[in-house]
Amino acid sequence: MSRKKTPKSKGASAPAASVLPAANGSRPARPGIARPGPQVRPNGPPQLGRPSLGSGDFYDVTFKVMLVGDSGVGKTCLLVRFKDGAFLAGTFISTVGIDFREPPTRGQHCPSRWAQWSWLVVFQNKVLDVDGMKVKLQIWDTAGQERFRSVTHAYYRDAHALLLLYDVTNKASFDNIQAWLTEIQEYAQHDVVLMLLGNKVDSAQERAVKREDGEKLAKEYGLPFMETSAKTGLNVDLAFTAIAKELKQRSTKAPSEPRFRLHDYVKREGRGASCCTP
Numbered sequence: 001m002s003r004k005k006t007p008k009s010k011g012a013s014a015p016a017a018s019v020l021p022a023a024n025g026s027r028p029a030r031p032g033i034a035r036p037g038p039q040v041r042p043n044g045p046p047q048l049g050r051p052s053l054g055s056g057d058f059y060d061v062t063f064k065v066m067l068v069g070d071s072g073v074g075k076t077c078l079l080v081r082f083k084d085g086a087f088l089a090g091t092f093i094s095t096v097g098i099d100f101r102e103p104p105t106r107g108q109h110c111p112s113r114w115a116q117w118s119w120l121v122v123f124q125n126k127v128l129d130v131d132g133m134k135v136k137l138q139i140w141d142t143a144g145q146e147r148f149r150s151v152t153h154a155y156y157r158d159a160h161a162l163l164l165l166y167d168v169t170n171k172a173s174f175d176n177i178q179a180w181l182t183e184i185q186e187y188a189q190h191d192v193v194l195m196l197l198g199n200k201v202d203s204a205q206e207r208a209v210k211r212e213d214g215e216k217l218a219k220e221y222g223l224p225f226m227e228t229s230a231k232t233g234l235n236v237d238l239a240f241t242a243i244a245k246e247l248k249q250r251s252t253k254a255p256s257e258p259r260f261r262l263h264d265y266v267k268r269e270g271r272g273a274s275c276c277t278p
């Protein structure tokens with residue numbers, strides 16, 4: 001990733017939410033922020049695979065992916081779409097904390113269940129088959145609200161990849177991308193895989209950020225870029241698959257394999273907004 005120096009973020013954070021470590025396996029009584037458990041690995045060599053007995057989630061290698069961006073851009077919805085193939089329509093419930101446990105009953109999530117959980121950030125695991133290798137993505141949603149920024153920073157350094165979202169119907173969320181990049185530069189690993197996503201392209205009539213502007217910004221910072229819709233699913237699987245392919249390539253480093261080119265891949269495979277309007 002080639003990153004340009006950006007001006008220091010003006011986004012001064014208000015005091016972070018109180019830290020409320022959650023007891024293992026039980027839901028905290030109120031929104032809170034737990035500290036990373038032992039399962040959280042620092043960035044660097046990916047964790048080698050092990051079968052997680054009982055869950056059926058066998059994998060060869062695992063990576064931590066984080067979703068970041070302003071509040072309301074659709075991070076939680078993007079994760080729900082990828083994990084469950086569903087869309088959280090209706091009332092917007094902002095994510096206001098971080099939690100490290102998986103939801104209580106695997107395989108039984110539904111939108112309403114997610115809505116109940118959306119005041120916590122629940123990481124989700126998804127195992128993808130990438131060219132014959134089982135790649136487990138541990139995907140972390142974060143609270144986009146500025147008052148939680150100082151808390152979410154702390155988790156960047158563990159991340160192997162970051163999906164940075166803005167909302168194409170919200171110009172301010174696009175204008176804030178530079179500040180996000182400054183934060184990422186400051187807190188994430190220098191070799192973190194980063195992708196810019198312009199979400200909500202299904203809302204064509206409310207569009208406030210042109211596709212070309214997203215492309216221009218991405219080019220300026222050397223980032224792969226796509227427009228997505230958590231509502232229709234446009235390019236959602238592709239974004240995560242592309243990240244998984246890039247991370248897998250970096251970790252295996254097989255000289256015989258043709259080099260995976262993330263930028264080319266998303267350019268080639270990404271679909272335009274007009275393709276999937278409901």
Ligand SMILES: Nc1nc2c(ncn2[C@@H]2O[C@H](COP(=O)(O)OP(=O)(O)OP(=O)(O)O)[C@@H](O)[C@H]2O)c(=O)[nH]1
Pocket residue numbers: 069070071072073074075076077078088089090091092093094095096142143144145199200201202203228229230231232
């Ligand atoms: N039309 C449309 N609406 C979306 C899309 N993605 C999310 N939304 C809506 O946007 C609102 C915010 O979505 P969230 O996923 O909760 O936003 P967030 O980025 O997680 O926000 P924070 O948790 O506060 O950081 C909700 O009302 C969603 O239904 C999309 O692709 N298209």
Ligand SMILES: [Mg+2]
Pocket residue numbers: 075076077093094095141142143144
């Ligand atoms: Mg959220």
